[in-house]
Amino acid sequence: MPASPSPERQQGSPNSQGGSEHHVEPTIEIEDAIAADNDSTLGEEPDQSHVSLSSSIMAYREENGRRYHALSSGKYVLPNDDAENDRLDLQHELYVRTLHGELALCPKARGAKRVLDIGTGTGSWAIDYADANPEAEVVGVDLSPIQPSFVPPNLIFEIDDLEKEWTWTNKFDFIFARMMLGCFQDFPQIIKVAFDNLEPGGYLELQDMSLPARSDDDTLQPDSYLSQWCKCCFEAGQNLGRPVFPTTEYKNYLAAAGFEGIVEVQRKWPTNAWPRDKHFKELGNWTRANIAGGLDGLSIAYFTRGLGWSAEETRVFCAHTRKDMENPKIHAYWPIYFVYGRKPLTVE
Template identity: 40%
Template sequence: MASPKEKSTSPAPASPSSQHGALNVPSVDVEVESLEVEDDGDSAYGNDLESYTTSLKSTVLNYRFENGRRYHGYKDEATYFWPNDDEENDRLDLYHHVQTLSLDGALHLAPIGDEPQRILDVGTGTGIWAIDMGDKYPSAEILGNDISPIQPTLVPPNVKFEVDDLEEEWVYSTKFDYIHVRYLACSIRDWPKLMRQCFKFVKPGGWVEFQDFDTWFYTRGGLYTKDSKLSQWTDKLREGLRKFGNEPDPGPQIEGWVREAGFANVEARTFPFPVGTWPKDKKLKEIGAFNLVQLLDNLEGLTTRIYHNAFGWNPDEVKVLCADLRQELKNPRMLLQHNYYVVWGQKPLNAVD
């Protein structure tokens, strides 16, 4: 298994509250490439599946359509604010590429061995990670769950998907060797409960791994400030999400939650995710380019529903805001980045659920 380069990692900050208002990146160093830019800043750059989901298909495929975008139709619409249409799915697949690129091609960092038998991918999204794992580990039975049935039907024979609300009580009859949870920032109300469910349904000696973000942007000495449109946008996203009980900033809190749930041998890494091609390092420059593209392509998808539901904004107001955000994102002198947190831990062999 490939491992991340040492210079790309550092201990995670203790809590997001300690970062509020801070515009210098905590602990994760990225060297800036020399830029020649005009001062005006205008330059751009299993069985569980069959036992539970059959009766739900007609309900979950009854999608909701709002402001030209498609959203899930399963239960409480306030639990997940992002679209599930092709445009958003393309963004999620691009993010999968960025995340694996950050980990030097690795799909996970937990030491799960060469022949894991049963793997759960919580909040699988488009299913791309589960499919890649199915190809890598033919010994494993891999199950992915999600609130939207957007996964492909042509998948490896050892990969299956189910529709489920992962915040409800899990009903699996067989425990897992490895549980993988990725990219659920802004989507979960009760993270400690999620940790407890992972602990209950992983085998003694098995592993869990969480990979996620917070919503803060930082700068390495660039033009980004707390008064910028981007800073105001993320402040408002956090405010809106918390109105509905969703946690927008799980990344730096995950290590503490994993330990509190009872996992042992816990390890944590923090990776820089630049926005744009400003880093000098070749890999970080590539990550930054893809990260910029995925933001520019779907700002409306990330903004419209939460701004409408929480603050009453109409689509035209959102479009004007997103145009302003794109101008700031395209400015390489902002030197933007955010952080990516990876935490893994092992269930003790003598653990009691």
């Protein structure tokens, strides 16, 4: 292990009110055999500050054999090439299966009127929400123009940098953000801006995985490559000025921003098919394809830019880490958090 500066969506498995609520999944049982992620308009023109598609936005950055966004170049460390876009579509399916077919958990999971999808990526979630809620106006925003051209008539995609001023004139009643881990310099501030752009009674829902990976039976050791990979992600994010804000604190970020009726729900993504339970085994297969299968793309810019590693060092390290992720004797999982809250009807 190199030394760091400090330590199409598819079917089948791929090979409230009041205070806060908290829901956690039980321990996953181990498999016996193992144990022995337009052309439409919304009736108004985008604000002038929203960046239109242009040759500069399409002038993608090529680095270590992968392609990256051009707008606000360098802010987002994951690629935007075809391989990564396929992974994002797969990841969307994984999230939907995690929620047994649901797109969200908050009361606006159905029936919202004006929806914003932050960091929409390939637009899979926004497309599905627009399809399921034809009465809703849906806006998906991302740094990269990687969304499809043919979308539901109630959906529009915009290319913008959400760390700059939000200039939408009409507020939303549902803002959604998924897998924003390490994407922003100040994620609590983004949550506050989202609060300001919600109408009273509107909801914000965050869906994200938590680092580090865990095991309930100590089969994931601190000196394993998988554990070290997680530590490297924390360090790289810190060095790049985009820290991996702890998902466990999301509920507190919402409370600090002014949200009420905050609910936190925890789920688990097994790293492979080690669980006995059929649902978790299926999620494990999808997770293996999503994270282990996309590990090089998830790591290459992060570690070369953030840790000063070479591309080859990163790939070798990822190969070792992938073995841990695919080892059925390591009963590891990624904690997945769903956190949502409501903007009060009366805001002082």
